[in-house]
Amino acid sequence: MEIRTTHPIAVVGAGTMGAGIAQVAATVGHPVTVVDQDPAALSRGRASVKAALDTAVAKRRLEPAARDEIEARITWSTELTQVARKSLVIEAIVEKLDAKQHLIGTIARVALCNMPIASNTSSLGIGELAQALATPDRFLGLHFFNPVPAMKLVEVIAGPKTSQTVIAAMVNLMLAWGKHPVVVRDVPGFIVNRVARPYYGEGFAAVDDGIAPATVDAAMTGAGGFRMGPLGLADMIGHDVNFTVACSVHDAYAGRTRFRPQKAQRALVEAGRLGCKSGLGVYDHGKKLPVADF
Numbered sequence: 001m002e003i004r005t006t007h008p009i010a011v012v013g014a015g016t017m018g019a020g021i022a023q024v025a026a027t028v029g030h031p032v033t034v035v036d037q038d039p040a041a042l043s044r045g046r047a048s049v050k051a052a053l054d055t056a057v058a059k060r061r062l063e064p065a066a067r068d069e070i071e072a073r074i075t076w077s078t079e080l081t082q083v084a085r086k087s088l089v090i091e092a093i094v095e096k097l098d099a100k101q102h103l104i105g106t107i108a109r110v111a112l113c114n115m116p117i118a119s120n121t122s123s124l125g126i127g128e129l130a131q132a133l134a135t136p137d138r139f140l141g142l143h144f145f146n147p148v149p150a151m152k153l154v155e156v157i158a159g160p161k162t163s164q165t166v167i168a169a170m171v172n173l174m175l176a177w178g179k180h181p182v183v184v185r186d187v188p189g190f191i192v193n194r195v196a197r198p199y200y201g202e203g204f205a206a207v208d209d210g211i212a213p214a215t216v217d218a219a220m221t222g223a224g225g226f227r228m229g230p231l232g233l234a235d236m237i238g239h240d241v242n243f244t245v246a247c248s249v250h251d252a253y254a255g256r257t258r259f260r261p262q263k264a265q266r267a268l269v270e271a272g273r274l275g276c277k278s279g280l281g282v283y284d285h286g287k288k289l290p291v292a293d294f
């Protein structure tokens with residue numbers, strides 16, 4: 001099995017991750033169809049890709065003609081039937097087991113019978129998601145990181161029944177996309193969302209103990225040497241996504257305390273303060289000032 005960068009692919013979910021995956025795929029040459037059930041999400045996805053490409057042109061990292069070609073390679077649609085006759089479908093919808101299983105089952109019925117189907121899940125079991133499929137050998141996890149165009153790492157997750165041919169083809173494809181694929185076992189949180197979970201949790205716990213969010217983030221990013229602090233990073237991920245993943249990993253490890261989600265994470269979600277995508281999270285992304293009362 002070989003997937004070339006000229007082959008058409010589909011991405012389902014036009015949110016933070018789906019739009020980023022589509023941008024990277026179209027940049028290397030794939031015709032990409034992005035499907036989302038919400039027309040407003042498609043418009044936001046298209047606008048975010050356009051903004052990212054315009055920034056690259058403004059910084060002289062991309063020619064205007066190349067930007068136009070990349071944009072023209074992406075089709076935006078509400079029709080799931082558009083995943084037919086593609087060489088690969090990547091699912092990047094909400095982190096909910098039943099929603100993903102239902103969608104993956106539908107994709108399998110519409111798509112070519114031997115075509116790989118990948119999930120960008122952060123924390124759900126690949127084996128569990130594959131239960132929606134009669135042919136689980138073609139299903140795997142392809143876990144990109146945010147922002148997709150900038151982050152090299154991709155966790156390639158083999159479920160119990162994923163064929164080695166599919167894993168090898170995906171590793172080669174990710175290399176062709178300029179990514180750094182790491183093949184990972186199907187354990188809760190894989191590598192990054194297992195190891196990094198306490199980073200967010202303890203960041204929120206430090207705020208709960210009275211340390212200002214900006215002080216926590218500055219300590220980690222300054223002398224600490226981390227690229228982003230836990231609270232700014234959680235704002236970028238989106239608290240709805242981050243809290244759901246925190247709960248999922250906590251459940252999967254039978255409630256180990258180091259994975260326990262913090263009260264503030266739930267409070268932010270319930271207040272609709274989702275982070276960068278809603279303009280307000282731990283920080284106010286309009287004014288770029290810390291907002292301490294959560």
Ligand code: NAI
Binds near residue numbers: 013095144145
């Ligand atoms: P998001 O909330 O920004 O986007 C999800 C999109 O899926 C929305 O546009 C929604 O309309 C769409 N959607 C929901 N159900 C659908 C359906 N049945 N059919 C078609 N479209 C549907 O979420 P985000 O942040 O892009 O996350 C997507 C996936 O990627 C999740 O599994 C998440 O855990 C994972 N992920 C997220 C990261 C992050 O930093 N946000 C990092 C790595 C993985």
